[in-house]
Amino acid sequence: MDIDNILQFISELKANNNREWFAENKARYDRVRAAFEQICKDLITEISTFDETIKHVEVKDCIFRIYRDTRFSNDKTPYKTHFGVYIASAGGRKSQHAGYYLHLDPTGCFLSVGIWCPDPTMLKALRQSVYDNIDELNEIRSSPDFSQYFNGFYEEDKLKTVPRGFPKDFPEAELLKLKHYLVDYPLDETILHAPDFVSRVAQIAKCGYPFNRFLNYTVDEVVN
16 A cells, blocks of 8 residues: 555655665655655645645645755754645645645654744734634634544644734634644544545545635735
C-alpha cells in the first residue's frame, strides 16, 4: 500500500538522515514521492468538487520539498522527516489563503484546515473578522459536520492577553489571542489503511470547508 511504503521510507530516513543514505535510496524515494504526488492529485480532484477555488491548483505548487534549508538552523540534518502538501488557491504552498494541509509522518499523520502563520497585516485583519463576525464563526464551529472532527484551534504562540484594539471582555476573547487560525484532525490507522483513503480525507476536508470560506472572505479583501 502506498501509505505504508511512504511511512516506511520516512521511518528509515529518520534513522539515516544523511546524504549518503539518501543517494543510495534515491530510486526508492522517487517511487514513494511519485505515489505521494498521485495521492495529492487525487485529493485536489476530490476537494475541488466542493471547493471550486481548488479546481486549477497544480500538485507541483502544493507539495513541500524534502530538502531542508539548514542555513539558519542548528539542526544540520539535510532532509525533512515527513511528507507534506498544502492545497490552497492562488499559489498552493506559497498561498496566503486558507487551505488544506496533509501531513504524513510515522509519529503522527493529520489533516489541517485553515491558515498557519499569517503575516501581521493578515493576522490583524483575520482577528477583526473574527470579532466582527463571531456569530457566523460560532455557527460554523458548532455545526455537527465541523465539530465531529474539529474541537479546538491550534494554540501554539498564542498571546497571553487580548491584542491591542479589542475589548478584553469580548466573550470569545481567546480566539483573538491566536496567532494561527487553524484546526486539525489526526488520521488514525483505520483511515490510513482504508482503501478509500483519499475520499476519507476529502470528506474531513469538506467538513472544514466552511471555516476556510469564512477565513478567505478576509484574505481576498486583503490581497485584492
